[in-house]
Amino acid sequence: MELYSNEPRMMNRDTAQLMIEEMKNELEKQKKLLDKKDREIEELKKLLNNGNSRPTSDAEEQPDEQKDSLNMVYKIISNLEKYKNEEVLFYAAPILAELMNTRDAAVYMAVNRDYARLFSATSQQARRLGNSIKYSELEGMYSDLKEGQIYINTSGKSGLPLMASAVYAEDEIQVILMFWGIPKQQITLLTANRLTAITTLVQNAILRAKRCMASFRRKNHMEGTNVLIEDAFTDLARAFLEAKSKGLTECTVVEIVTGYQNYQEIAEKIACNIRQTDYMGVMDGGKLYILLSNTDIKNAEVVKQRLLNLGYQSVLKETLG
Secondary structure (H helix, E strand, O other): HHHHHOOOOOOOOOHHHHHHHHHHHHHHHHHHHHHHHHHHHHHHHHHHHHOOOOOOOOOOOOOHHHHHHHHHHHHHHHHHHOOOHHHHHHHHHHHHHHOOOOOEEEEEEEEOEEEEEEEOOOOOOOOOOOOEHHHHHOOHHHHHOOOOOOOOOOOOOOOOOOOEEEEEOOOOOOOOEEEEEEOOHHOHHHHHHHHHHHHHHHHHHHHHHHHHHHHHHHHHEOOOOOOOOHHHHHHHHHHHHHHHHOOOOEEEEEEEEEOOHHHHHHHHHOOOOOOOOOOEEEEEOOOOEEEEEEEOOHHHHHHHHHHHHHHOOOEEOOOOO
């Protein structure tokens, strides 16, 4: 089953320590990149504002909708600032869909140079490529994104989005934004330029959120384990479940029946059997849970069986009771 087959899983403790050191170096690189992006966005904002400051006469045709104004584009994207880091990548999807005049937008998080994982989507149409994609094999789209260009599906190939763009760090793809359901007459060079501006404006918030999420486990784990502390894990689970209630993602919470075993022993056994995009943590006064991202209750049965094979009973939940 594709949910738990192709992607890297959590490593053992020694490997995790090496990854933490690598992560620290990567976070420092991303911090420098974010500072650079801040300056670029300030320049773009000035450009957009200047482009919209030209006086108009009553005889000139005005845009039919406010969102056609580039000033309005920036105002809408600025709404991302009100969300917590763990929420930004969820709520970027509906904001992007609105700006691109479609109901179908998806945000994919790159796992490595080949695979990307669906983080959020606004519709079933936007989820049509599945929860996990090997984006390096998406001919045409990958080559355009790799060159830093907007992808336009001019051939109308059904297995690819109509338009796509990417957010980069150190020239590597970090997040892929995909759009479906755009009216054919709107797939123009003008729309591509618009998506370029939108991606430039939104990338700062996205990179910052991705950077903070990358260090989330390191900052909030229980000593000697990769289990998240109660406050952090509860906030994260609530963010996922709230996004799920709005149709932006799928997730399932798994309660582990621990008995008298300690967290470190259980965590080490379970860690290699879940994905890097899943989280372990405690809630409800110390009960051990796993948060399965982009996994509905049906597919979560695979994990439940895997845990049973390891000797652990579990209960699947779609809400926090």
